[in-house]
Amino acid sequence: MSRWLHSLLRTSATLHRQQVVPWQVFSQAGQVLPLGLMLSAVVLIVWVLSLNLGRLVHNKASLLRATDAAVYSAAVAQARALNLHAYLNRAQLAQQIAMAHLITMASAQRYRATLAGQASRFNPPASLIGMLFGPQYAAAYVAAKAGGLGDQLALAQLSGAFHRHDEVIHRVIEQVRGEQIKRLSSHRQHVLERVLVQNVGGSGSSLTGTTLAELGLEASITVDDLPGFISRFSSAEANWQALLKRVSKQYGFLNDRLHTTRNVWAVNLRCPHKRHELRRKGSTRLGANGVWSVQDHQSFHALRYNRVIGCYQREYPMGWALVNSAPSSRAQPDLQRATNTEPQNFAKEAFWRWVNQQPNGGWNIFSGGDNHLARRWASASEIRWTTQGMPSFVALTSKHKDSIRLAIAVKQQGRLIHLGNELEEKRFGGRFTLGTPERAHALHAVAAAQTDFAPPQTSGNATAAPSLFQPFWRARLIDIADTKQRGTPK
Amino acid sequence: MNAQSTSSQTQGQATIEALVIIVFGFLLVLGIHHIGQLRSHTLHLLGESHFLSFVPNRVSDTLELSAASSTVNPETVAMPFLNEDPLQSRYASVRLGDSTYSAMHLELEHQLGFDSATLLRASAQSAPSLRSKLPVLGLIGQVGLTRHSFLLSGDGEADSTLAAQAKIAGSAALWQDSFTHSSQLVNHSATTLQSIDRVWGRASLNTSWLVPWANESLVAKSAGHTLTLPRAQAVFTTLGSALK
Numbered sequence A: 001m002s003r004w005l006h007s008l009l010r011t012s013a014t015l016h017r018q019q020v021v022p023w024q025v026f027s028q029a030g031q032v033l034p035l036g037l038m039l040s041a042v043v044l045i046v047w048v049l050s051l052n053l054g055r056l057v058h059n060k061a062s063l064l065r066a067t068d069a070a071v072y073s074a075a076v077a078q079a080r081a082l083n084l085h086a087y088l089n090r091a092q093l094a095q096q097i098a099m100a101h102l103i104t105m106a107s108a109q110r111y112r113a114t115l116a117g118q119a120s121r122f123n124p125p126a127s128l129i130g131m132l133f134g135p136q137y138a139a140a141y142v143a144a145k146a147g148g149l150g151d152q153l154a155l156a157q158l159s160g161a162f163h164r165h166d167e168v169i170h171r172v173i174e175q176v177r178g179e180q181i182k183r184l185s186s187h188r189q190h191v192l193e194r195v196l197v198q199n200v201g202g203s204g205s206s207l208t209g210t211t212l213a214e215l216g217l218e219a220s221i222t223v224d225d226l227p228g229f230i231s232r233f234s235s236a237e238a239n240w241q242a243l244l245k246r247v248s249k250q251y252g253f254l255n256d257r258l259h260t261t262r263n264v265w266a267v268n269l270r271c272p273h274k275r276h277e278l279r280r281k282g283s284t285r286l287g288a289n290g291v292w293s294v295q296d297h298q299s300f301h302a303l304r305y306n307r308v309i310g311c312y313q314r315e316y317p318m319g320w321a322l323v324n325s326a327p328s329s330r331a332q333p334d335l336q337r338a339t340n341t342e343p344q345n346f347a348k349e350a351f352w353r354w355v356n357q358q359p360n361g362g363w364n365i366f367s368g369g370d371n372h373l374a375r376r377w378a379s380a381s382e383i384r385w386t387t388q389g390m391p392s393f394v395a396l397t398s399k400h401k402d403s404i405r406l407a408i409a410v411k412q413q414g415r416l417i418h419l420g421n422e423l424e425e426k427r428f429g430g431r432f433t434l435g436t437p438e439r440a441h442a443l444h445a446v447a448a449a450q451t452d453f454a455p456p457q458t459s460g461n462a463t464a465a466p467s468l469f470q471p472f473w474r475a476r477l478i479d480i481a482d483t484k485q486r487g488t489p490k
Numbered sequence B: 001m002n003a004q005s006t007s008s009q010t011q012g013q014a015t016i017e018a019l020v021i022i023v024f025g026f027l028l029v030l031g032i033h034h035i036g037q038l039r040s041h042t043l044h045l046l047g048e049s050h051f052l053s054f055v056p057n058r059v060s061d062t063l064e065l066s067a068a069s070s071t072v073n074p075e076t077v078a079m080p081f082l083n084e085d086p087l088q089s090r091y092a093s094v095r096l097g098d099s100t101y102s103a104m105h106l107e108l109e110h111q112l113g114f115d116s117a118t119l120l121r122a123s124a125q126s127a128p129s130l131r132s133k134l135p136v137l138g139l140i141g142q143v144g145l146t147r148h149s150f151l152l153s154g155d156g157e158a159d160s161t162l163a164a165q166a167k168i169a170g171s172a173a174l175w176q177d178s179f180t181h182s183s184q185l186v187n188h189s190a191t192t193l194q195s196i197d198r199v200w201g202r203a204s205l206n207t208s209w210l211v212p213w214a215n216e217s218l219v220a221k222s223a224g225h226t227l228t229l230p231r232a233q234a235v236f237t238t239l240g241s242a243l244k
Helices: A002-017 A022-028 A032-120 A126-133 A135-147 A152-201 A238-248 A351-357 A372-380 A422-428 A437-441 B003-054 B103-112 B161-170 B172-200 B233-243
Strands: A217-224 A230-234 A257-262 A277-286 A292-306 A310-327 A383-387 A392-396 A403-413 A442-453 A473-478 B062-065 B075-080 B088-095 B118-125 B146-151
Touching: A032 A135, A032 A152, A032 A238, A032 A277, A032 A292, A032 A310, A032 A383, A032 A392, A032 A403, A032 A442, A032 A473, A032 B003, A032 B103, A032 B146, A032 B161, A032 B172, A126 A135, A126 A277, A135 B172, A152 A217, A152 A230, A152 A383, A152 A392, A152 A403, A152 B103, A152 B118, A152 B146, A152 B172, A230 A238, A238 A277, A292 A372, A310 A351, A310 A372, B003 B088, B003 B118, B003 B146, B103 B161, B103 B172, B161 B172
Parallel strands: A310 A383
Antiparallel strands: A217 A403, A230 A392, A257 A277, A277 A292, A292 A310, A403 A442, A442 A473, B075 B088, B088 B118, B118 B146
């Protein structure tokens, strides 16, 4: 700059030394100004071009980043949905385990109450049980009375808790699950658009707007693997039932209660190989339609002999309980309950005769292993809890792919390079378009992302397959080329 | 007017013109330089904010109230940028707009550690001055540039199946509300039954209804895939007591 100034001053001095004539000087007057103005005009044009170019680069960079952010966010929305389903499936399993415990506890409470009642009535007496089977069994029999003879309060509380878990399954888990499935696609679209708009229009640049239209944006999904990736199934379905059974096996409290104890010595010379028996039976079962059925009973089987049938076991029920849960739509307590025809004592009729009179010849009273009479008494006083029906669960479909891929194409129109609007075109009678109007008027960007299953690194040889029971879904950006070929992306 | 005075006037005019052009040209060049630098800096900030939005583990050193628009969640995390680059980063939660999901859905998500109602806004803010070899003339000193990037951040994934169970256990709507009462009730009932069941060798009650099967192989419907993860017994025991 200083060199140019020095040159100008030197030229001026040379003119002065050469004593130019006035007309020559007059013709040279203002010569610097036009040249300077021309130079300034050129620089000004360069400036305007650089401004426009800078703006174009900025807008392109902004659009590229916005497109990346938008497609990634949409993939995050998908990952969140899949992870949420995993949490919901797991929570539902836990809720059903809790319900299994509550209904088992209800059966145990009824069993305890009936045990206490029989102990109070000395039917059979605790001393006899202690003498035959050991003091610990007598102590357990008598201990039932410690909880009182009633069970209504405990059962009401347990029932309330049971229904609270059922409520969580149906009013929280089911509702959120249904909403998630129904609205995932629209939510993803909403996220995609909002992220695009915010990144382009709210990034702090000169482009401002709150809608796609205001910003001249058009977004279209070019690859979408979401449809058909997951589906909703009924928990009455065998897979869920098997899963629930396997999980419930972790809890010993829910295991079968199948125990029999015998007295040591022979009690009847005619039946030297038979003994008195004390049988404790009980189970917690999940029925085919997700119905919990729990029973607990205990009977003293006294060894008897008569000349008609020989040696047999006279059953004295000590404790009994049966609790079932069923969907409220199918609950018919009055019809399904067994009619209370079983005698409470056999003072008027011999036990063995009564058994023989039962349909199909009754049951085996000679070498059986069950508490048939206690079971009948339990059925007669069955406790039936209602549920709101079978919940559902969400799983990957059989045709699911290894990931959910998503690709979008975004086009931004207008205001990129100012080429005139309609009003200006009318005013100046022409269009200010370049050779390729589409390229000048719009910027384009594409991006792709995927939601895939990424379990934590494990040390062993364990392999992990995609599952909606493990919340290990994550989103990541992928090369757009990967969406054009199906397979594992690099 | 003699020739000498005319020549002198011409010389003076040329000098003035030259000076005017020089000043104008200088300002133009300076303007181009500064605008270019500003554009470059803007792009840098844009890239920086974009990068920051993808940073998975954001350090929240300090908390401050956001002075931004009403759409910003007041819980804004700010932290100084930890390198020599005179940039500052700032994170905020911005509402996504009209939510697609119900309030219950959003609450549940929030309890599980993610939120579909908000976007993460990562802001990169420029330093108050830029290094320039040309005179700044007070132009750059006044420029405080900020660029924002928005992202739906956080997949909501768990680090392990045990961590997943812990998340469920921590959720009020999904677990705590129903579990707390039930566990107390069942534990209370168990005390009256313990002396009856002990003689029959019945397993004691376990009210940890989430942890024992945390690492259980779970088979997904239809897919036929089985996920087997090694049992983490040590962690299991530690967290188990917390979950009860």
